[in-house]
Amino acid sequence: MNLSNSLLLMILASSLLPGLAIFFLREGSHRLRTWLNMFGALLKLVLVGVLTWGVFQEQSFETRWLLAPGLELVLHADALSVLFVSLSTLLWLVTTVYAIAYLEGSPHRSRFFGFFSLCVTATVGLALAGNLFTFVLFYEILTLSTYPLVAHKGSADSVRGARIYLAYTLAGGLVLLVGAVWLQNLAGPVEFVEGGVLSQLPTELHGQLVWIFLLLMIGLGVKAALVPLHGWLPKAMVAPAPVSALLHAVAVVKAGAFGIVRVVYDVYGIEFSADLGVLLPLGVAAALTIVYGSARALMQDNLKKRLAYSTVSQVSYIALGTAIFGPLGTIGGVVHLVHQGVMKITLFFAAGNYAETLGIHKVSELNGVGRRMPLTTLAFSIGALGMIGIPPVAGFVSKWYLGVGAMQAGMAGWVLPVLIASSVLNAAYFLPILYRAWFRPAGAWPAEHIVHSKRETHAGLLWPPLITASLALAAGLFASAPFSPLEWAELIAQREYLR
Amino acid sequence: MFDTSILYGLLGIVLAGLGLHAAILQRDVLRRILAINILGVGVFLVFIANAYKGPDAAADAVPHALVLTGIVVAVAATALALALLRALNAHQEDADRE
Amino acid sequence: MNEAMALTIGLPLLGALAATVWPRRSRCIGILTLLGSGASVTWLFALVMRHGEAWQALGGWQTGLSIALHADALSSLMLMLTALVALAVSVYAIRYFRAQPDTSRFWPLWLLLVAALNGLFLSADLFNLYVTLELLGLSAVALTALGGKRESIRAALRYLLVGLLGSMGYLAGVAILYAAFGTLDMRQVGAQIGVDPASEMALLLMTAGLLLKTALFPLHFWLPAAHSNAPAPVSAALSALVVKAGFYLVLRLWSEVFPQAISAPGAMLIGALGCAAILWGSWQALQAQRLKLLAAYSTVAQLGYLFVGLMLLQLTPAGPQRELVFGAVILMALTHGFAKSSLFLAIGVVQQHAGHDRIAQLDGTAQRLPATTFAIALAGVALIGLPPSGAFLGKWQLLSASLAHGQWLLVLVMGIGSLLAAAYVFRVLGHAFGNAAFASRPVNVASEEWPALALGMFATLVLGLGSGWLWTFIEVAA
Secondary structure, X not given: XXXXXXXXHHHHHHHHHHHHHHHOOOOOOHHHHHHHHHHHHHHHHHHHHHHHHHHHOOOOOEEEEEEEOOEEEEEEOOHHHHHHHHHHHHHHHHHHHHHHHHOOOOOOHHHHHHHHHHHHHHHHHHHOEOEHHHHHHHHHHHHHHHHHHHOOOOOHHHHHHHHHHHHHHHHXXXXXXXXXXXXXXXXXXXXXXXXXXXXXXXXXHHHHHHHHHHHHHHHHHHHOOOOOOOOHHHHHHHOOHHXXXXXXXXXXXXXXXXXXXXXXXXXXXXXXXXXXOOHHHHHHHHHHHHHHHHHHHHOOOEHHHHHHHHHHHHHHHHHHHHHOOOHHHHHHHHHHHHHHHHHXXXXXXXXXXXXXXXXXXXXXXXXXXXXXXXXXXXXXHHHHHHHHOOOOOHHHHHHHHHHHHHHHHOOHHHHHHHHHHHHHHHHHHHHHHHHHHHHOOOOOOOOOOOOOOOOOOOHHHHHHHHHHXXXXXXXXXXXXXXXXXXXXXXXXXXXXXXX | OOOHXXXXXXXXXXHHHHHHHHHHHOOOHHHHHHHHHHHHHHHHHHHHHOOOOOOOOOOOHHHHHHHHHHHHHHXXXXXXXXXXXXXXXXXXXXXXXX | OOHHHHHHHXXXXXXXXXXXXXXXXXXXXXXXXHHHHHHHHHHHHHHHXXXXXXXXXXXXXXXXXXXXXXXXXXXXXXXXXXXXXXXXXXXXXXXXXXXXXXXHHHHHHHHHHHHHHHHHHHEOEHHHHHHHHHHHHHHHHHHHOOOOOHHHHHHHHXXXXXXXXXXXXXXHHHHHHHHXXXXXXXXXXXXXXXXXXXXXXXXXXXXXXXXXXXXXOOOOOOHHHHHHHOOHHHHHHHHHHHHHHHHHHHHHHHHHHOOOOOOHHHHHHHHHHHHXXXXXXXXXXXXXOEHHHHHHHHHHHHHHHHHHHHHHHHHOOOOHHHHHHHHHHHHHXXXXXXXXXXXXXXXXXXXXXXXXXXXXXXXXXXXXXXXXXXXXXXXXXXXXXXXXXXXXXXXXXXXXXXXXXXXXXXXXXXXXXXXXXHHHHXXXXXXXOOOOOOOOOOOOOHHHHHHHHHHHHHHHHHHHHOOOHHHHHHHHOO
């Protein structure tokens, strides 16, 4: 079983070691840095592929390391971890290509890519965490490694935005820590087991368990941008586009949402959660966030801020799916983890392209950009259609499952209106953009960087959004194919409900 | 029967109290140093007073050794304190001259 | 078996003497001596791990009369901390104290400091502890005044007077204990302690005196001036090691000598003072305009955590739970030692490059010294108590113990303390992101920057990921 013990560590090392090496590179060593980045990303992809195959075959992969009595670092791969890890790995590869092109010529690149790799290591560690302690450990390391990325540009705004980000996430981390310590005091070291571990506890502890659930949700909700804990997200838009793409599609926001999924399914257990009565408040909070986020997005003229509020809204679908009792709701929530990631990263890549190539930061400046940058705008359109929920882009699949799951759970009364309202609002803030981009005549661009080639912008900036847009399309079109995100989500739901 | 050793002990406590009082409340540094010395002497007296084991038995030698060590330490500490005070005063004079 | 302990104390003493006699060679003598005593500490560590403890009565006299040296888990760990930090600080000090009058003054005093620390951690006898405590205080004061600035001398003088008051309190307690129990050996006294007026008086005097030396709120007033006005390597040693020695003594006395005599309200008072220290120290650190003052107040705050841990220790009855908290407190003390020394050494590098340590004007310097900024980041992570530092593990255990005792106030205070620490750490680190001219190489000045970096890595990585053996060690050699 030696390979299985070290596979998880190797997956972590494949981004940690290149990251550490990059820190020590001179600023001028472009080639070496690019090589290290790509090597790490590709290696990780291969290793995660091996892992996926193994978990599908129901092999066990685990690594343990005792840090202190009762505090054991456990890395364990189950179906849910594999879902998140593969998403992170694939999107990291794409974002690395994008970032290399985006940051061409800017200073502090060694520092950037060093922390970039650390950030991915933390995300992967979080995904592979086998118990609550390990999860909290990597959760906090994620906060630390993303701070330098948000502050990267070094302007006063960036540093201020990064400080707000830190204030929110550290406070959230603290609340999460207190909840986790309290839970461990009651129940011993809390391992993630499909179906949950807490249902065996005596009834007099149930009151405390509800309080602990609240603390954990608050702690996780900061990163997952649940209203009213979402305040850091729009402020963090001061980061460079690759960082916004990574933070909002993969790392930070998904870490929070992933944590919520883990706590409800693998710590409390879905049936026990329903018994405790904590699912309804969670669902209500998610619903409020979905509507509020979409409403705020409507009011934003800055493109990245609009996308940020859209993220606030969309990530709560995952929390909503968790709150809906029943396999279909679970599938909807879990698969949206992947779908939202792929769609949102496309949108952010496109926004980054607009800013880099044409100096566009506002929605009002987007007139006619479809003719100037057709491929980018095509990618953007696919992502936007997915957000609204129009088939065959992947977003439709998630919303479908959420709706049907709600009907089955008898919660259709309020969930369906929320889903419909959200889709309408999404349309309201995305369709005008598409109209402007494709059908309005172009004005003068704020700051055009002439690219001496037939392409509309650099290759490194163009390919990533096209790739992720096709993935979003494929995830929807080929949803029933083996190893699609949907099939994987069904596998997860199967294992959660079938104890 | 009122033992002299008890008298010494009480005297030690009184001296220690006086020294402590002065060390905390006095403003002048030199007086503070003196006060701490008196505090030390008081504590040593308490130690010594305990060495008395009655009219027949020999005095306990251990407190003697301890107090001797303590006196040496107190001398060293006082010397250091006075040296620092001198240096501080030298700085003060330089500042006054300017 | 016994030579290890004697060497650990004797080598630095001899080194101090040699450095006084041969001032030109003092740097060489200093480093060699510290390497030698470091080796004997390692030897001792191995011995304690194998046999559970090491014991020696000096001069061959029997217990009660002789000066006994004793090494158990706690002593060995503190000795290890001292050896590693002293070595790193010495490497830095070689460049820092390059000029001649400073060099010949620094090394003898420095070696005396290390000798005093080693002696303190190895003493099993109450009066011997007094002697080493005084030696420690005097050499620390003299080192603080090194450099001769008016501020340093004034701070050093105050430190001395306060320290003397503290030692006198301790000595008075020893006098009472000797009068009551006729012995000075810690174990023998511990066996006879009860809830009688003599024990309580001694406990009060000794604890008060030691709290003065350990700068627990509100007796901390001397620390910020002393630690912020001393030369950088000295500040590192003061914050990392000297105040720890005071805490070590309180821990020892409370665990081994006085456990019967301590009442719950007494323990709660110490805990409350610890909470006040955390909040007050962190708040003052946040307001500080200079890096060194920030670091000094941070020490005041971090010591508060240790005393909160002490209170939890007192409240927990003997058993595996208590071992857990004991280990957590030690881990936090060790992590803070490495982190704080790393921070002060890094500040020293910054000060030498920029000419000042004002936080508001840190931009250019922080970006020209990436390795040092990274060291500050590592130290900062350990001070806040975030993973992967050892302080994260310690904090978890302390929170767990607080919740187990229902002490929600402690949880709240520790939480606020962490957030405040994050605020003042990232206030400094925010200056590393700016648009000033930046360095193209990660490490600029090797011999200056490496000690801070190494200490920082110890605090945040080694102790965070590799300290599982700590608890087994304590169990084996308590």
